[in-house]
Structures are given as structure tokens and as C-alpha cells.
Amino acid sequence: MDILSIQILLQATLRMATPLIYAGIGETFSEKAGIINIGLEGYMLIGAFTAYATVYYTNNLLLAVVYAILVTALFGVIFAYLTITIKANQVIIGTALNLVGVGISGYLFRILFAQTRKAQPVRTFQQLPIPALKDIPLLGPSLFDQNILVYGTYLLVPLAAIILYKTSLGLVLRGTGEHPHAVESLGIRVVHIRYGAVIFASILAGIGGAYLPIAHANQFVENMTAGRGFIALAMVAFGRWNPVYVWLAGLLFGSTFALQLRLQAAQTIIPYQFLQILPYVVTFIALIISHGRSLQPRALGIPFEKEGN
Amino acid sequence: MEASTRLQLIGISKTFPGGVQANKDISLTVKRGEIHCLLGENGAGKSTLMSILYGEYHADSGEIWLDGQKATINTPKGAISHGIGMVHQHFMLVPTLSVAENIIMGMRPLASFLWYMKDIEKDIAEFAAKRGMKINPSALVSTLSVGEQQRVEIIKALYRGVDLLILDEPTAVLTPQETRDLFETLRNLAKQGFSIILITHKMNEVMEVADRVSVLRDGRMIDTLPISEVTPSSLARMMVGREVSFNQEKNDTPCGEPILKVEDLTLIGEKGRPLLKNISLKVCSGEIVGVAGVDGNGQSQLAFCVTGLMKPTSGRIWIEKNDLTGKSPLEFLKAGVGHIPEDRHAMGLVLEDPVAYNFLLQRYRDNYFKWFGFLNIKTIFEHARRLVKVFDVRTSSVKTPAANLSGGNQQKIIVGREIDRNPRLLVAVQPTRGLDIGATEYIHKQLIQQRERGAAILLISTELEEIMALSDRILVMFEGRIIGETDSDRANIDKIGLWMAGMQPEEAKQT
Numbered sequence: 001m002d003i004l005s006i007q008i009l010l011q012a013t014l015r016m017a018t019p020l021i022y023a024g025i026g027e028t029f030s031e032k033a034g035i036i037n038i039g040l041e042g043y044m045l046i047g048a049f050t051a052y053a054t055v056y057y058t059n060n061l062l063l064a065v066v067y068a069i070l071v072t073a074l075f076g077v078i079f080a081y082l083t084i085t086i087k088a089n090q091v092i093i094g095t096a097l098n099l100v101g102v103g104i105s106g107y108l109f110r111i112l113f114a115q116t117r118k119a120q121p122v123r124t125f126q127q128l129p130i131p132a133l134k135d136i137p138l139l140g141p142s143l144f145d146q147n148i149l150v151y152g153t154y155l156l157v158p159l160a161a162i163i164l165y166k167t168s169l170g171l172v173l174r175g176t177g178e179h180p181h182a183v184e185s186l187g188i189r190v191v192h193i194r195y196g197a198v199i200f201a202s203i204l205a206g207i208g209g210a211y212l213p214i215a216h217a218n219q220f221v222e223n224m225t226a227g228r229g230f231i232a233l234a235m236v237a238f239g240r241w242n243p244v245y246v247w248l249a250g251l252l253f254g255s256t257f258a259l260q261l262r263l264q265a266a267q268t269i270i271p272y273q274f275l276q277i278l279p280y281v282v283t284f285i286a287l288i289i290s291h292g293r294s295l296q297p298r299a300l301g302i303p304f305e306k307e308g309n
Numbered sequence: 310m311e312a313s314t315r316l317q318l319i320g321i322s323k324t325f326p327g328g329v330q331a332n333k334d335i336s337l338t339v340k341r342g343e344i345h346c347l348l349g350e351n352g353a354g355k356s357t358l359m360s361i362l363y364g365e366y367h368a369d370s371g372e373i374w375l376d377g378q379k380a381t382i383n384t385p386k387g388a389i390s391h392g393i394g395m396v397h398q399h400f401m402l403v404p405t406l407s408v409a410e411n412i413i414m415g416m417r418p419l420a421s422f423l424w425y426m427k428d429i430e431k432d433i434a435e436f437a438a439k440r441g442m443k444i445n446p447s448a449l450v451s452t453l454s455v456g457e458q459q460r461v462e463i464i465k466a467l468y469r470g471v472d473l474l475i476l477d478e479p480t481a482v483l484t485p486q487e488t489r490d491l492f493e494t495l496r497n498l499a500k501q502g503f504s505i506i507l508i509t510h511k512m513n514e515v516m517e518v519a520d521r522v523s524v525l526r527d528g529r530m531i532d533t534l535p536i537s538e539v540t541p542s543s544l545a546r547m548m549v550g551r552e553v554s555f556n557q558e559k560n561d562t563p564c565g566e567p568i569l570k571v572e573d574l575t576l577i578g579e580k581g582r583p584l585l586k587n588i589s590l591k592v593c594s595g596e597i598v599g600v601a602g603v604d605g606n607g608q609s610q611l612a613f614c615v616t617g618l619m620k621p622t623s624g625r626i627w628i629e630k631n632d633l634t635g636k637s638p639l640e641f642l643k644a645g646v647g648h649i650p651e652d653r654h655a656m657g658l659v660l661e662d663p664v665a666y667n668f669l670l671q672r673y674r675d676n677y678f679k680w681f682g683f684l685n686i687k688t689i690f691e692h693a694r695r696l697v698k699v700f701d702v703r704t705s706s707v708k709t710p711a712a713n714l715s716g717g718n719q720q721k722i723i724v725g726r727e728i729d730r731n732p733r734l735l736v737a738v739q740p741t742r743g744l745d746i747g748a749t750e751y752i753h754k755q756l757i758q759q760r761e762r763g764a765a766i767l768l769i770s771t772e773l774e775e776i777m778a779l780s781d782r783i784l785v786m787f788e789g790r791i792i793g794e795t796d797s798d799r800a801n802i803d804k805i806g807l808w809m810a811g812m813q814p815e816e817a818k819q820t
């Protein structure tokens with residue numbers, strides 16, 4: 001492979017990794033607080049559709065992201081209410097949310113746009129090269145000739161790590177997923193922390209979903225997330241609930257998407273269906289490698305029952 | 310100089326939604342710089358009272374006065390801001406975080422940065438040292454011993470500026486050495502002007518550490534007295550509401566046929582470590598044989614072997630005429646072996662199951678409980694209601710999960726279940742661990758009744774007093790061997806003590 005194709009591969013890796021990173025970082029916060037939010041795929045689809053529809057009607061990309069955030073946040077509130085307040089099983093509610101995400105986005109899409117089931121293309125976030133930095137050999141064009149949502153992850157990941165490991169809030173979050181009663185006994189409301197974490201996770205998944213139709217492609221396709229929400233879920237375990245490792249895991253999975261596309265384009269003799277499997281096979285292998293549960297927050301998935309009530 | 314009053318509770322009452330009145334018109338005064346013990350049996354209302362003070366529960370009526378000012382405490386946060394801290398029985402520490410992180414958690418606004426952990430750690434170490442406690446603030450809590458974790462809990466409370474510290478049954482999880490250290494720390498703190506409320510049901514602790522003691526019974530305050538005016542037996546009387554006999558009466562029952570016979574039992578554990586070495590013993594009908602020893606000298610394994618839960622590497626086990634060596638636990642059950650296991654939560658009960666099902670555990674095969682191959686709920690519940698009555702298990706219903714009962718009542722379920730089967734051999738391991746006086750006395754009576762009925766009883770306990778009070782013969786285990794044997798009439802605590810430490814007293818050699 002020559003320099004140029006490595007550069008293109010890197011660029012594609014970052015682009016493919018971006019939606020995964022948004023969703024994965026959000027999920028990290030949710031799981032650190034003890035809520036396993038397996039509805040990521042659903043949030044992403046809802047975010048994707050909202051963003052597409054907004055751009056279609058208003059031609060305003062920023063507004064699309066804002067609406068995607070608001071709508072997925074609303075679903076986040078619903079999930080939080082059911083799992084935290086009502087204490088329903090998180091896995092079941094999350095699964096339901098995934099189904100709702102597929103159903104509602106597909107339904108509205110068909111009603112509003114696609115008698116032909118093929119959507120009109122919309123405006124997308126354009127590449128925004130950063131002067132000087134983009135001229136660094138090899139990495140420059142890969143890292144610094146991207147759209148604004150990709151740049152967002154450059155801020156998001158360090159910020160997430162700082163919040164989690166260097167602030168009082170992060171300390172409380174980490175405690176909430178491990179031993180919520182300890183946190184509550186110090187006068188902090190576990191329920192509030194968990195609501196916050198879940199809503200945060202849904203918002204980031206929404207942004208990750210929005211990225212797909214308005215930054216990656218230029219249209220909405222039914223079920224266009226194609227399992228990315230589940231891959232993000234796997235990234236969190238593979239990345240040991242640490243934002244930096246989750247980010248690296250995101251890059252790894254992103255690279256498999258990129259590689260797969262690249263191999264398809266290179267017209268190898270392998271049928272393209274097999275190449276498309278690649279990201280999911282890697283997910284599988286990653287989960288086998290990281291199967292140890294010792295690092296998982298101890299109270300993950302367990303509803304918080306206040307003692308004596 | 311009369312110490313000033315730090316805390317005054319006036320007329321506190323609390324009734325739980327289920328109708329249980331946990332606190333009835335309780336008043337309590339705690340002075341500055343005193344260690345005040347709150348003594349009472351399980352369920353007497355000690356923890357409820359302290360939870361009200363700490364803002365975890367709300368009193369139905371009554372007042373809290375702090376330093377002569379009336380106060381309202383609605384949350385733990387409110388309690389802390391009033392200078393009240395609590396060390397819970399189950400530690401409220403996050404094991405994956407460091408000591409310092411646990412201590413400062415939630416002390417600063419959530420949006421504040423924690424850049425300089427090293428400075429925070431240094432400050433915590435100095436703070437602790439000033440109050441006579443040593444701790445490594447950068448250590449992960451999961452790497453600390455139980456005693457050290459408790460120290461972290463105390464520092465965590467004090468670091469928040471607390472000067473009235475409540476400790477809920479702090480010694481339940483500690484070794485004797487750790488208990489001594491804790492009491493030393495508490496005395497130190499009291500000297501520095503901290504007020505300490507210690508919840509306990511152990512009278513020897515009260516006698517050792519308290520300045521004053523308040524006794525609760527059935528949710529009422531019985532009395533508050535300076536320690537100089539009480540004795541262990543007067544405390545016991547106040548706690549239980551009647552005379553308590555520390556020595557159980559028992560009739561001379563002639564020893565009958567041998568029920569349990571163990572010959573040359575050896576058990577090799579993982580890595581080839583011998584856990585039991587050439588153990589031979591006999592327990593006869595109408596006899597209680599006590600096995601004493603420091604925890605971890607093979608007692609648990611012996612119990613597992615004679616109940617069929619572990620297969621010995623070599624040696625034989627007979628129950629009456631049957632050679633049961635290598636047989637399954639079910640065969641042991643059928644041969645008439647009852648087992649009161651060491652860990653009632655892990656082995657004795659299915660905690661989340663209702664009381665009724667826990668009474669059924671070894672008997673679900675009985676046709677009596679079956680209806681065309683299905684469980685017959687009606688007879689199961691009838692059976693449970695009868696046993697609840699006979700064995701005085703305090704529960705709101707036989708449908709209540711066993712987890713909701715107090716330790717004493719949980720143990721009564723197990724004892725009742727085993728005794729109701731009229732076992733030939735009853736293996737009782739630590740039957741009164743963690744129980745209050747009332748429940749302990751009750752279980753001892755039951756064991757003696759079984760002896761008089763003609764059962765053989767193998768009593769394994771690390772409580773020497775229990776062994777001495779109940780046994781006809783005493784065996785002492787040390788490193789998997791039986792190091793000494795004596796009749797209980799000739800038992801002498803010094804001799805047994807030497808055996809427990811692995812030494813061979815001169816005059817004991819002939820036995």
C-alpha cells in the first residue's frame with residue numbers, strides 16, 4: 001500500500017469511527033453510573049431520522065443536530081423513567097427501545113418521504129480543513145481535513161476522560177455504578193446522577209446517529225445504523241469503561257468498516273458480503289478477548305433500591 | 310466539670326408501614342466526649358432510632374435537639390451538616406476507588422476539578438494522624454482489611470467535620486485484635502471531645518468501652534446508666550426483660566449407642582494440602598460432643614465430611630450401622646443426619662424464597678408435600694405455619710422472603726427445619742454466630758432437648774463458652790487433627806486454650 005491509500009484509509013477510519021465514538025462515550029458514562037443502555041441503536045436511528053428530516057425541511061445543519069439532541073434526549077428521559085424510577089429491567093426496556101427506533105424511523109420515513117423508498121439527498125456537513133495542521137504529512141489530511149462532527153470527537157474524548165477522572169462529578173459517577181448506597185449515604189441522589197448519565201448517553205447516541213445522514217451519507221436509509229449501536233455497546237466493554245480506551249476501540253472498529261469498503265473497492269475475489277461482515281466479526285473477537293467481568297461496574301444493570309423504603 | 314449535652318432526643322416514635330412500631334417514645338441524651346452504648350437485642354429499635362437521627366428515616370413524632378438547639382434532620386446530608394456522622398454495619402465504601410477518593414466523594418460541588426489528588430491525600434493522612442489513626446490514602450479500598458476499611462469509614466465521617474459519630478454494630482466483622490484497635494481509637498476520639506454512639510448487642514463490649522449505656526427493648530428505652538452502675542447480668546436482664554441463665558441446665562442422660570463413627574478420616578485439599586489428618590471420633594445417642602478450636606483448623610471440613618458434602622480422601626464414616634463413606638448428601642439426609650450449617654445465608658437458606666419453602670428444603674420429595682407430583686402448596690404452608698409457631702419464628706407471614714427476617718429468626722428456621730425431622734445425628738456448626746442473647750439461649754435449649762430425645766449432636770463452635778456450656782465431651786482441633794479430648798466435667802479452660810494454640814499440656818497427655 002502506498003502512502004496515499006494509507007492516508008485515505010486513515011481518513012475513512014476516522015469518518016467511520018465518529019458515530020461509534022459518540023455513542024460509545026455516552027454509553028460509558030451511562031454504564032459508569034450503573035445503567036446499561038442497550039437501546040443505543042434505537043437512539044441512533046431516531047437521531048438519524050430527526051436530523052435528516054430537519055435538514056430536508058429547513059436546510060439548516062446546526063438545527064438538525066439540535067433537534068436530533070432534543071428528540072433523543074426525550075427518549076432518554078423515557079428510558080430513564082422506566083429503568084430508574086419504575087425500576088424496570090434495563091435489558092428489556094433497551095431492547096424495546098431498539099425496536100421502537102427501527103419502527104418509528106422507518107414508519108415516519110415512508111410516510112413523509114419515500115413512496116419510492118429512496119430518499120432525496122440533503123445538504124451535509126462539508127469538510128473543514130484546518131489550515132497548517134492539514135499539511136502535516138500522512139496524518140494531516142486524515143485528521144484535519146474532516147467535517148465538524150469528526151472534530152467534535154477530538155474534544156469529546158479528552159473532555160470525557162477529564163470529567164470522569166479529574167472532577168468531583170466523575171468521582172461520584174464512578175461510585176454510583178459500583179456502590180450506589182455508598183453514594184446515597186453521602187447525601188448525593190443516585191437517581192439524579194443516573195438520570196443525568198442516561199440522558200447524556202442518549203444525546204451522544206443521537207449525535208452519532210445524526211452524523212450518518214447529514215455528514216457521512218447525504219440521505220436517510222431505513223435501518224441505516226446497521227448495528228452500530230451494538231458495536232458501540234461492545235466498544236465500552238472492550239475499552240474497559242475508560243473513555244480513552246473506548247475511543248481506541250472505536251478507531252479499531254472504524255478501521256474495519258473502512259477496510260471493508262476499501263477491499264470492496266479493490267475488487268478482491270472475496271464476495272463483498274463477506275467483507276461486510278468484517279466489523280461484526282471483529283466485534284465478536286473483541287468481546288471474547290475482553291470477556292472478563294472484573295472491570296465492569298459492580299452495580300451495572302441493578303436498579304437502585306433505597307434502603308428501608 | 311460536667312460535660313455539656315451534645316444531643317438530646319425527646320419522645321421519638323416511629324411506626325413502619327407494615328404496622329411494626331420500632332420506636333416508642335424514646336428519649337436519649339448524649340454528652341460531649343462520651344462513648345455512649347446503645348444496647349439491645351436484634352429488633353429492639355436501636356438501628357431505627359439512629360437512622361432517624363441520621364436522617365434516613367423520619368420520626369412520626371419527637372424532637373431532636375443538638376447543643377441545646379432544636380434541629381430538623383431530613384437527609385443524611387442534613388445530619389452531616391449538623392455534625393452527625395454514621396458508620397454503617399455494611400461499609401459504604403466503593404472498593405474500586407482509593408481511600409482518598411472515597412473520603413472526599415461528594416464533599417465538593419460536582420463541577421469542581423480534582424487536579425491535585427496528592428495534596429488531598431496528604432491532607433487526609435495528616436488529618437487522620439492527628440486523630441490517632443493511620444491510613445494510606447492512595448490505597449485502593451478493595452486491598453484493605455476489614456478493620457482498615459472501617460477506619461476509612463470513621464475518617465470519612467470525621468473529615469466532613471462530624472463530631473458526633475454513630476457506629477452500627479462495628480465489631481460484628483472484626484477480629485479480636487481489630488476490635489481492640491477500634492476501641493482504642495474510639496477512646497482517643499472521646500478524649501478529644503468527640504461524642505460516640507455505639508450500637509451493639511454484646512455486653513462485654515459495653516463493659517469494656519462505654520462511659521454510659523442505654524438499653525432498648527421492644528422499641529422502648531429501658532434505662533440509661535453510667536457503666537459503674539451496671540453488671541453484665543443486670544444489662545442482660547434489662548435487654549431481655551427477665552433473668553438469663555448463662556449456664557444451661559441439663560439432665561444427666563446416659564450415653565447410648567454410637568450414632569456417628571468416624572475412623573481415620575483424612576482429607577487432602579487442593580495443592581495437596583492436608584485439611585483433615587487421621588480423625589477418629591464417635592458421637593453417641595444422647596451425647597453432645599463439642600469441637601473447639603480457632604477458626605480454620607479443619608472444623609468446617611469435618612462438618613462437610615460427616616454430612617456428605619465433601620468426600621474424604623481416605624477413612625470411613627458410619628451412621629449407626631450404615632457405612633456412608635463416599636455416599637451423596639441425600640443418603641446422609643436419609644440416614645438421619647441434620648445439619649445446621651456454618652453460613653446460614655450461603656448454605657442454610659434460600660434467602661429470596663418465602664419462609665414456607667425454606668422449611669421444605671430437604672423434604673420436597675416427601676409424598677406428604679406432593680399432589681400428583683406437584684408441590685402441594687396448602688400442606689406446605691400448613692407445615693410452615695406449624696413450625697413457625699413451634700419454633701417461635703417471628704415473621705409477618707410464612708410467605709415473607711427469608712431475607713426479610715432478622716438473623717435470629719432465620720437461624721430458628723434452620724434449627725426448626727432440622728429438628729423437626731427428628732435427626733439421629735445433628736451437626737451444628739456455629740449455631741449461634743451473630744445472634745443476640747435471647748435467640749442464643751433459645752437455640753441452646755433446643756440442642757439440649759434434642760440430646761435428651763436421644764439424638765447425637767456434633768457441636769462445632771469457635772465460642773469456647775458455648776462449647777463448655779453444652780458439651781458432654783470436648784474435642785479440640787488444631788491444623789486438621791484432634792489434638793486433645795476431655796470430659797466437660799474435667800474441662801479446664803487453660804488446658805483447652807493451650808490445645809487450641811497447638812500446644813500439648815503436661816497433664817493432658819494421658820487422654
